[in-house]
Amino acid sequence: MVRFLIVRTLTGLVVLWLISMSVFALFYVVPSNVARTLGGRQATPETIAAINERLGLDEPLWKQYASFVGDALQGDLGYDYYHQVPVTTIIAQAVPVTLSLAVGAAVIWLVLGITNGVISATHPRSLADRSLTAFALFFYSMPSFLLGLVLLYFLYFKLTQAGYAWFPPGGYAPLSEGVGPWVNHLLLPWATLALVSAAAYTRLTRGSMLDVLSEDYIRTARSKGISERRVTYRHALRSALTPIVTQFGIDLGQLVGGVLVTETVFSLPGLGQTAIIAITQQDLPVIIGIVLFASTAVVVANILVDLAYAVLDPRVRIS
Amino acid sequence: MRLLEVQDLRVSFSTDDGIVEAVRGVSFDLDRSHTLGIVGESGSGKSVCTQTIVGLTRGATVTGNAFFDGVDLLTAQPDELRGIRGKRIGMIFQDPLSSLHPLYRIGWQIREMIQAHDSSMTRQQARTRAAELLGLVGIPHPEERLDDYPHQFSGGMRQRVMIAMAMALNPDLLVADEPTTALDVTVQAQVLAVMTRLQREFGTAIVLITHDLGVVAEVADDVVVMHAGVVMEHAPRRETFYHHHNPYTEGLFDSLPAVGAGRRRLTPIAGTPPSVIDLPPGCSFAPRCPYAFDRCWVSEPPLARVFGDVHHWSACWLPADLVARTAIRDRLRAETAAAGETAEGAAS
Ligand SMILES: Nc1ncnc2c1ncn2[C@@H]1O[C@H](COP(=O)(O)OP(=O)(O)OP(=O)(O)O)[C@@H](O)[C@H]1O
Numbered sequence: 079m080v081r082f083l084i085v086r087t088l089t090g091l092v093v094l095w096l097i098s099m100s101v102f103a104l105f106y107v108v109p110s111n112v113a114r115t116l117g118g119r120q121a122t123p124e125t126i127a128a129i130n131e132r133l134g135l136d137e138p139l140w141k142q143y144a145s146f147v148g149d150a151l152q153g154d155l156g157y158d159y160y161h162q163v164p165v166t167t168i169i170a171q172a173v174p175v176t177l178s179l180a181v182g183a184a185v186i187w188l189v190l191g192i193t194n195g196v197i198s199a200t201h202p203r204s205l206a207d208r209s210l211t212a213f214a215l216f217f218y219s220m221p222s223f224l225l226g227l228v229l230l231y232f233l234y235f236k237l238t239q240a241g242y243a244w245f246p247p248g249g250y251a252p253l254s255e256g257v258g259p260w261v262n263h264l265l266l267p268w269a270t271l272a273l274v275s276a277a278a279y280t281r282l283t284r285g286s287m288l289d290v291l292s293e294d295y296i297r298t299a300r301s302k303g304i305s306e307r308r309v310t311y312r313h314a315l316r317s318a319l320t321p322i323v324t325q326f327g328i329d330l331g332q333l334v335g336g337v338l339v340t341e342t343v344f345s346l347p348g349l350g351q352t353a354i355i356a357i358t359q360q361d362l363p364v365i366i367g368i369v370l371f372a373s374t375a376v377v378v379a380n381i382l383v384d385l386a387y388a389v390l391d392p393r394v395r396i397s
Numbered sequence: 398m399r400l401l402e403v404q405d406l407r408v409s410f411s412t413d414d415g416i417v418e419a420v421r422g423v424s425f426d427l428d429r430s431h432t433l434g435i436v437g438e439s440g441s442g443k444s445v446c447t448q449t450i451v452g453l454t455r456g457a458t459v460t461g462n463a464f465f466d467g468v469d470l471l472t473a474q475p476d477e478l479r480g481i482r483g484k485r486i487g488m489i490f491q492d493p494l495s496s497l498h499p500l501y502r503i504g505w506q507i508r509e510m511i512q513a514h515d516s517s518m519t520r521q522q523a524r525t526r527a528a529e530l531l532g533l534v535g536i537p538h539p540e541e542r543l544d545d546y547p548h549q550f551s552g553g554m555r556q557r558v559m560i561a562m563a564m565a566l567n568p569d570l571l572v573a574d575e576p577t578t579a580l581d582v583t584v585q586a587q588v589l590a591v592m593t594r595l596q597r598e599f600g601t602a603i604v605l606i607t608h609d610l611g612v613v614a615e616v617a618d619d620v621v622v623m624h625a626g627v628v629m630e631h632a633p634r635r636e637t638f639y640h641h642h643n644p645y646t647e648g649l650f651d652s653l654p655a656v657g658a659g660r661r662r663l664t665p666i667a668g669t670p671p672s673v674i675d676l677p678p679g680c681s682f683a684p685r686c687p688y689a690f691d692r693c694w695v696s697e698p699p700l701a702r703v704f705g706d707v708h709h710w711s712a713c714w715l716p717a718d719l720v721a722r723t724a725i726r727d728r729l730r731a732e733t734a735a736a737g738e739t740a741e742g743a744a745s
């Protein structure tokens with residue numbers, strides 16, 4: 079187990095290193111005109127050169143990269159080109175937004191998906207099963223940006239037009255301003271991010287539960303005279319969780335893409351939106367900082383999922 | 398009142414291939430302190446029959462009655478059935494490798510059963526009882542093994558855990574589906590001893606499903622012989638062994654490994670058991686029966702008393718009279734031999 083963790087951490091570090099190099103290389107390929115943007119239309123070549131020197135852009139690429147890695151290892155991700163704000167500060171401001179969005183959505187989709195899946199599996203071919211299947215197929219085939227726009231159109235625009243301003247058009251309210259506004263601002267983004275995945279998890283849980291429910295040990299559980307509820311949740315769902323956790327580990331990476339889209343649609347000032355703005359401005363330190371941070375988060379989350387896997391299955395734990 | 402009274406039990410499954418008539422009218426009964434052996438080839442409906450009685454068959458059409466201490470288990474309310482399962486009827490399933498939950502410690506699994514029916518027991522008491530049970534079925538170091546997971550036990554050991562669990566609450570009825578098949582002979586004897594001790598001590602009735610006629614000879618009071626979902630013969634043990642009437646029972650005994658003269662060979666009944674989908678009319682054993690005659694192909698023999706014995710039933714059109722039966726058998730033997738000779742003559 080310990081060896082496994084060490085291996086996972088090392089591969090994670092290699093992945094991060096490769097990612098940082100690729101982002102650097104990409105920037106080298108795309109011609110940079112940061113200095114021109116900063117200097118303005120009338121900037122003389124001297125001004126541009128001065129700006130480039132100040133930002134360190136006149137150095138050869140490998141030197142820029144080396145000094146970046148050196149600083150990063152000390153927790154310094156540099157400053158953004160335009161306002162000289164530390165990248166770490168920028169990330170620290172954006173993280174709560176993204177975290178609220180991602181964690182909230184993940185909780186909603188897991189709870190919704192697993193509950194629906196269990197209901198479907200314990201009542202196969204019933205009305206509930208059929209409607210949940212229809213629900214799943216509907217959302218499963220829908221791209222999340224489309225869902226976001228549809229939600230925004232009907233639940234913000236149409237409702238507000240009709241005089242019910244229940245939802246804000248976007249933006250973020252920090253948790254420190256109260257749970258109400260926080261939830262209110264996040265409800266539609268959560269739905270956008272969660273419903274598509276919840277649909278997938280409904281199908282997954284249903285299939286997994288149906289497999290487990292036909293196992294011999296479920297029959298044993300019933301023969302003990304325990305309640306059907308206990309059979310479903312303590313015995314069947316316990317086993318059905320393993321493939322769900324596996325899938326969740328895979329989906330964590332894809333969550334990044336969903337967050338990007340959702341934050342843009344709902345103007346949430348999280349990591350995704352910050353990254354997109356930085357990309358349009360070619361603000362290299364910010365882009366690299368966010369990409370590295372997000373990759374680290376995904377790598378760590380994957381290790382946690384693997385640990386959860388070991389907790390769930392004693393056969394993994396012991397061998 | 399009889400402890401268990403099964404009347405005309407019928408179980409069928411609707412599948413893509415057609416209706417599977419797994420059990421087609423089975424009746425038997427059982428008193429306290431008695432053991433009923435159920436034997437028959439694979440697929441004859443032994444497991445489906447006994448599992449249906451306790452309501453563990455899913456997705457089947459079931460008719461008939463199964464009275465347990467006066468309560469019809471087939472129509473009982475779920476709550477009532479739950480109170481009986483585990484506490485008054487203990488079940489041991491056929492496949493020990495897959496019958497325990499792979500993700501829970503076995504101590505937990507036994508405790509769950511105890512605490513489901515006896516809420517006065519504390520966790521610690523239930524644990525002590527679980528260890529005691531493991532010791533009873535011959536698992537070494539029971540205290541320590543409580544915290545192990547099923548995959549840390551061998552197949553035989555898992556079967557013992559199942560047996561320990563089934564006996565945890567001293568049930569009135571123990572249904573044991575091939576409890577000793579996965580075990581070697583010595584362990585088999587130990588396990589049977591544990592079950593019979595439970596029977597002596599608590600008056601437990603046992604339904605024992607087995608392929609092993611040796612086990613039947615050792616512990617069964619009565620024997621039910623099943624074939625293609627019906628009872629072919631039902632008689633006290635001695636009758637089954639020494640005076641069986643049904644050709645299928647005879648076939649089962651002939652298929653026993655012949656011991657002695659250096660020979661230990663299993664000659665199974667020739668041919669395969671019939672599929673229980675779309676059974677043709679007549680006796681289900683007819684295609685393989687050495688005595689089959691015209692009547693056998695058109696109508697199915699009912700289970701009827703034979704040899705004038707009130708406890709001996711057989712489903713076969715052959716006369717009960719031993720002399721007449723032997724005569725038929727000799728005649729058929731002679732006919733087959735003659736047919737063989739003609740075939741040989743034609744070949745040379
Ligand atoms: N859920 C099911 N759906 C369809 N057919 C089934 C189902 N369960 C059992 N059967 C069929 O019912 C018949 C009887 O099966 P059963 O398991 O009772 O046989 P058995 O006598 O216990 O055999 P074995 O000695 O191999 O355990 C078989 O033909 C089996 O294929």
Ligand code: SF4
Nearest residue numbers: 680683686693713714
């Ligand atoms: S009824 Fe006929 S076919 Fe069936 S067992 Fe008896 S003799 Fe054989």
Ligand SMILES: [Mg+2]
Nearest residue numbers: 443444445491
């Ligand atoms: Mg069976």
